[in-house]
Amino acid sequence: MPKVDRRILKTEEALKTAVIELMAEKNFDDITIQELAYHANVSRGTIYLHYMDKYDLLDKLMETHIHELRERCEASADLDFVTGFVIWTDYFDRNYAFFSTMLASKGAPFFRSRFIKFLIEEFQDEVDNTRGKNEGLHKDLAVQFLASSYAAVVEWWFTNEKPVPHQVLAEQLGALLERICD
Template sequence: MSKEDRRIAKSQEAIKKAVIELMSEKNFDDITIQDISDRANVSRGTIYLHYVDKFDLLDKLIEEHINKLQEICKSVSEMNYKEANLPWFEYLEENYLFFSTMLASKKGAPSFRSQFHGFLMEEFKGEVNIKAGINYGLSEDIILQFIVTSHVGIVEWWIKNEMPYPPRFMAEQVGILLERNL
């Protein structure tokens, strides 16, 4: 990575961190590009070089985290649910400010929650077996909604309650519940 590339990456990280911090302090609608610029210690022009506006910045930030969660899913696809959940919960813990802000903010929450839900629907789609076992004869759509809505709800509960249990404990508990229901 060249010196220029490192400088660009550093600016983008400062901008993303600034918008998350600001969203944890005030309503997204009240945040200006100037606020982000001041917090990130970059010029407004630098922000506009990378993002159309603050909505584009928020969308790209959400997309980046969803993409990272997808990468984690791909890397753990051969593991059982308990093992596969651990990198997830560790990632959520490492990015607590982002996830807590997205789940608490009026502007971030609906968009993030919707994308998070859609992403999980795709991930769990291949996991449901209604042709045999405990889910024989049940509706795949209903099972998927049950599993995904539960998963999103557990993540929201864990984050909003300031992670009352460590990632390993959460991974084990959620893994057991997934194994029971899938």
């Protein structure tokens, strides 16, 4: 793996932090490259060395978090729902600024659709509509319901500024999903 210059990493981190902080204050479409540069303490030209535009910066930031969640899913594939969700909710908790901005504000509605798409992919194998209480249910409908419900509960958690610890959120979501998917 090639070594990445630490200055590059530091600059990219400053830009990602700046865009999240600015989105907490205003709509993404109203943020200018100049504001991003000032907030990250870099020049406008530096932004364009790393990203095509502010949309590319936001897209890469979102993709980084979705990728990290996907890796956590793969690492917890053999765990029960509750234990697996603790891994997710811990990540949500540690990246509160990003997820609260993306899910609890009107900052980036396209993140929600990307998040739900990710959840649909992850829940696809959890729904068995061939037997038991789910027999005869339309699988895509059931998976869409699970993904949308999960996303809505996570949004609620951020919108209400974490009214329960992330472990409780994971336990409750895991228990609900076990009931639905058993």
